[in-house]
Amino acid sequence: MADDIAALIASLGLEQADLFGYSLGGGVALQTAIRHPEAVRKLVLASTAFKREGWYPEDLATLDAISAEAFAGTPIHEAYLRTSSMPEAWPTFVAKVRQLVTSDYDWTAGVGALRTPTLILVGDADGLRLMHVVEFFGLLGGGQGDGDLSGLPRSSLAVLPATTHVGWAPPYHGILTRTHLLLPILTEFLDAPMQDG
Numbered sequence: 206m207a208d209d210i211a212a213l214i215a216s217l218g219l220e221q222a223d224l225f226g227y228s229l230g231g232g233v234a235l236q237t238a239i240r241h242p243e244a245v246r247k248l249v250l251a252s253t254a255f256k257r258e259g260w261y262p263e264d265l266a267t268l269d270a271i272s273a274e275a276f277a278g279t280p281i282h283e284a285y286l287r288t289s290s291m292p293e294a295w296p297t298f299v300a301k302v303r304q305l306v307t308s309d310y311d312w313t314a315g316v317g318a319l320r321t322p323t324l325i326l327v328g329d330a331d332g333l334r335l336m337h338v339v340e341f342f343g344l345l346g347g348g349q350g351d352g353d354l355s356g357l358p359r360s361s362l363a364v365l366p367a368t369t370h371v372g373w374a375p376p377y378h379g380i381l382t383r384t385h386l387l388l389p390i391l392t393e394f395l396d397a398p399m400q401d402g
Contacts, residue, residue, distance in 0.1 A: 328368030
């Protein structure tokens with residue numbers, strides 16, 4: 206999928222693009238920046254792990270249990286049926302997603318080599334372990350010293366309060382619903398001038 210995103214950027218005649226990815230889409234955006242750094246100007250990752258063990262064990266168990274039957278009648282299933290040119294392919298689609306999300310991965314080396322300015326967004330009650338997110342930020346050069354003394358890192362980290370991954374639990378604050386918090390952070394990050402080096 207990352208190669209497809211890079212090909213789309215090129216086919217649109219864009220020199221570079223800013224990418225925003227959430228969860229699985231964040232993994233795709235991250236892989237696009239790792240595999241095709243020349244195509245990505247800035248990267249925003251919401252609720253994205255750079256290795257499988259970054260998720261809480263209960264989230265990994267949920268991913269392992271994905272099935273077409275489990276999604277039956279959910280908004281995800283309904284959206285697929287409404288938009289797919291092949292609604293009968295739903296079970297095949299879910300099987301492919303399950304294979305993807307249950308595969309082991311560790312992109313530490315790729316993240317450590319990344320020079321793309323990156324904004325990491327996560328909820329304080331997200332499906333990701335906060336220590337994993339701090340490690341992610343560190344791999345991108347963040348959290349290495351006092352920014353007032355050494356300057357700001359190329360990448361940024363924002364932990365949103367009272368925010369979960371999807372918003373299935375009260376008060377239903379999934380990270381993508383927290384637009385009043387996200388929009389100012391996104392705008393400032395994307396509009397900031399590029400740092401040298």
